[in-house]
Amino acid sequence: QKEVEQDPGPLSVPEGAIVSLNCTYSNSAFQYFMWYRQYSRKGPELLMYTYSSGNKEDGRFTAQVDKSSKYISLFIRDSQPSDSATYLCAMSLSGGSNYKLTFGKGTLLTVNP
Amino acid sequence: DTEVTQTPKHLVMGMTNKKSLKCEQHMGHRAMYWYKQKAKKPPELMFVYSYEKLSINESVPSRFSPECPNSSLLNLHLHALQPEDSALYLCASSQEEGGSDDEQFFGPGTRLTVL
Numbered sequence: 001q002k003e004v005e006q007d008p009g010p011l012s013v014p015e016g017a018i019v020s021l022n023c024t025y026s027n028s029a030f031q032y033f034m035w036y037r038q039y040s041r042k043g044p045e046l047l048m049y050t051y052s053s054g055n056k057e058d059g060r061f062t063a064q065v066d067k068s069s070k071y072i073s074l075f076i077r078d079s080q081p082s083d084s085a086t087y088l089c090a091m092s093l094s095g096g097s098n099y100k101l102t103f104g105k106g107t108l109l110t111v112n113p
Numbered sequence: 114d115t116e117v118t119q120t121p122k123h124l125v126m127g128m129t130n131k132k133s134l135k136c137e138q139h140m141g142h143r144a145m146y147w148y149k150q151k152a153k154k155p156p157e158l159m160f161v162y163s164y165e166k167l168s169i170n171e172s173v174p175s176r177f178s179p180e181c182p183n184s185s186l187l188n189l190h191l192h193a194l195q196p197e198d199s200a201l202y203l204c205a206s207s208q209e210e211g212g213s214d215d216e217q218f219f220g221p222g223t224r225l226t227v228l
Binding site for chain 2: 032034036041042043044045046049088090095096097098100101103104105106
C-alpha cells in the first residue's frame with residue numbers, strides 16, 4: 001500500500017462547478033498537510049498548508065483534513081478555466097527539513113469554459 | 114516576497130558537459146532543497162541543506178553535486194549526465210523552524226535535456 005493515494009484523474013468539469021480533490025494516506029503519524037497547484041511545465045505553487053484536523057478556507061479554496069479517516073480534501077468553488085492544472089497533495093511527519101514531503105501522484109484538472 | 118528564482122529556465126547539455134543550476138531566495142529561509150520531477154510524476158527529493166550544511170542526500174548519483182555558498186544560494190553542479198537524467202529540476206526553500214511555518218516554496222524549475 002502506497003503511503004499517499006491520489007486519483008490521477010483526469011478530471012474535467014464545466015466552469016463554475018465545485019471541484020473536490022482527495023487524498024488518502026496510511027501513516028497516521030503525518031501531521032502537516034499541503035496542497036500544491038502545478039501548471040504545465042512550471043514549479044508547484046503552494047495553495048494550502050494545514051497542521052490540524054478541520055477546515056481551512058482561503059478565497060475559493062477550502063482544505064479539509066480528517067485525521068481519524070486519514071483523508072484530506074481540497075474543494076474549489078466557482079471553478080475557473082485558470083484553475084486547470086495538476087493538483088498535488090503532500091504531507092509530512094512534522095515541520096522542518098528533516099521531515100520529507102510525501103506527495104500524491106497528482107490529479108490533472110481541466111475546467112472547461 | 115515568497116519567491117524562489119532559478120536559472121537557467123532551460124538547459125540542453127551533452128553527456129560530457131559540465132553545467133550548473135542556480136537557485137536563489139531572499140525570504141531568510143534556512144533550509145533549501147533540490148527535487149527532480151519527471152513528466153506526470155510528483156517531485157522526488159534529491160538533497161536538503163539546513164543552515165548551509167548538507168543534511169539529506171537521497172542516495173543521488175555523484176554526477177549531481179550540490180553546493181550551498183550562503184544562506185540565499187543553492188547550486189547543483191552537473192557532470193557526465195545520462196539521457197535519463199532529463200527532467201524538471203526544482204529548488205525549494207522553507208524557514209526551518211520545525212513548526213507550523215515550515216511551508217516549502219518551490220521555484221519555477223530548470224528544464225534539463227541531456228542529449
